[in-house]
Amino acid sequence: MRICYLHGVRLTKFTDLALRAVMRLAVSEQDGPLTTRQVAEAVDVPYAHMAKAVSRLQHLGVVEARRGRGGGLGLTVLGRRASIGWLVRELEGEGEVVACEGDTPCPLRGDCRLRRALRDAQEAFYASLDRLTVADLVSSPNGPVLIGLSVRPPD
Numbered sequence: 001m002r003i004c005y006l007h008g009v010r011l012t013k014f015t016d017l018a019l020r021a022v023m024r025l026a027v028s029e030q031d032g033p034l035t036t037r038q039v040a041e042a043v044d045v046p047y048a049h050m051a052k053a054v055s056r057l058q059h060l061g062v063v064e065a066r067r068g069r070g071g072g073l074g075l076t077v078l079g080r081r082a083s084i085g086w087l088v089r090e091l092e093g094e095g096e097v098v099a100c101e102g103d104t105p106c107p108l109r110g111d112c113r114l115r116r117a118l119r120d121a122q123e124a125f126y127a128s129l130d131r132l133t134v135a136d137l138v139s140s141p142n143g144p145v146l147i148g149l150s151v152r153p154p155d
């Protein structure tokens, strides 16, 4: 029996921490811009991991770094309006739920009904997230909790 290698429907850790950063930055307009280190500490993620996530979010045009006095990280207009489905697709990449074509390709991969069903399930998973925006994720009760996460002043 072939063991299917699952990923995608279960989000990668990278995607999860990037979404945590997006949610924390979405409420930072209420309590001031944050540095990458402050975001990392607020959502309990190692700084190096958060720096990579913030870099990816900047590359996607979701987060921008504002310079000068009172500067810091903030969401762009795209970041505030984007659907979570789009964002998760971008962060997760194009991978299928099952590694049919891996190092030892599955002999059934040419026309496998399970593969098609899993592709449909994966698309339904993303489609359910398409209905959400960042604003939805930070509405109560998440928003007040996010603002309450302790943030130390910058060094």
Ligand code: SF4
Pocket: 002, 004, 098, 099, 100, 106, 107, 108, 109, 110, 112, 113, 114, 115, 118
């Ligand atoms: S082709 Fe079908 S059985 Fe083979 S790995 Fe993919 S989903 Fe599983």
